[in-house]
Amino acid sequence: MTPAYASLVEARDHELLRLAVDMVILTVRDERLHTLVIERGNPPFRGVAALPGGFLRAAEDPLEAARRELREETGLDASALHLEQLPVFGAPDRDPRGRIVSVPYLAIAPDLPVPTAGSDARHAHWAAVADLARAMLAFDHNDILDAGVERARARLEHTTVAVAFCVEPFTMGQLRMVYEAVWGEPVDPRNFSRKVINTAGFVVPTGQRRVGDAGRPAVLYRRGPATRLHPPMLRADLGQMVGQP
């Protein structure tokens, strides 16, 4: 800290605290939405499942910290996949260790072989989001997970991030299955295919076809350069909708 401002900073009715970076790492496995959870090896919440995360280090940007955590927990290079900050969680009593504000990040990853064990021997594994009932996770991590899942659902409507869930090359059916897994509702194959094909740059055909499967061989695609989906692909789910009668 620059000494010139030391007095300003000392005059505090404000508070020193720590920032945690917690990761909502989503993937689709077996046609279901999964998130990476670790089993806590230390108190508080020892033995309880929690989102992976860690403290912000000195001279580290929160985004850098998120990239580091992602690398440590999954071995994934963050530059390759979707990484996005969610609103912070900062209730004063959210962590019994003291004042810790969480900066959560949403990461969207293709199906991974198996996560590497956490650095401090915490057991990391994929858990189906639908199986994680309320209050199963440590701290307020269920709320953070909810925020991450809802953000992912909304992102699928307006962007092409769904391809970030897919291992290249992928079929149209696999891409559609991502939407179904994340949204939790069926999607019409014909209309979906038309929408994706008509959106320039969403996917790029490889010219190859999938072999070995039963049925007609599916065309294989790679991710295209497009990012935004315009007009959006809206889910039928009404949720909070107040609009047309």
Place this chain on the structure above:
Amino acid sequence: MTPAYASLVEARDHELLRLAVDMVILTVRDERLHTLVIERGNPPFRGVAALPGGFLRAAEDPLEAARRELREETGLDASALHLEQLPVFGAPDRDPRGRIVSVPYLAIAPDLPVPTAGSDARHAHWAAVADLARAMLAFDHNDILDAGVERARARLEHTTVAVAFCVEPFTMGQLRMVYEAVWGEPVDPRNFSRKVINTAGFVVPTGQRRVGDAGRPAVLYRRGPATRLHPPMLRADLGQMVGQP
């Protein structure tokens, strides 16, 4: 802090820091988008314009802090208006006083008479967003402002927050003018009116009409209960759009 965890917390390769809450308070004045800025009374950036804000206090949630700042800077009751968190800004060198991470909030307010002077005699005033060129604001506040404005633009597409800019009762023309001021592009009056009227709960007619103005008297509306806009009202702006040819 609970003594039981003191040792855990002491084992730090992580860092103690302060959280600032900075406010992007937007309103529409004279058909132009404005934001509230203060003139800094203390170093660093003494005399330079900055977004209003302050440090998070002990046992205070970031949202509570934002509500408090809003009240202090504008005298507005935050429960009445749109308040929404933006992604944090946490570059290690963003504040010369030391490690300070900013949690920015976007507030959307109706046109206010004039802001109350800031608590420490800082001069607060409305500035047209279009007049705030790059690097005019202290710290990284231009980036924060950009994030807030872009968020507001997107929110107008998908929600009914535009009414939060209006002083009740308001006319259809005033509501449309909000869209034009925030988006910075003209909106067709006929199509706009049809869209708003057909969206149940966007606005509620009062039965009154505006008097004293030249021209045909305009019907006066109040805010309706609807929140989401479905389907959205998309701006023509292509921006990042990669989609239809």
Place this chain on the structure above:
DNA sequence: CAAATAGTGTCTATCAGACACTATCGA
């Protein structure tokens, strides 16, 4: 051939965008 999966075509209701006309005030 049957089962399974992939892909295409068509119809319709809705909606966004463009645009011209009518309505109601003050001066």
Place this chain on the structure above:
DNA sequence: TCGATAGTGTCTGATAGACACTATTTG
């Protein structure tokens, strides 16, 4: 009566949603 502002009607092209059919593989 004129200027100014408010509000309504209509046409068209695009598209989302619903749905039936054809195509190509394996067993």
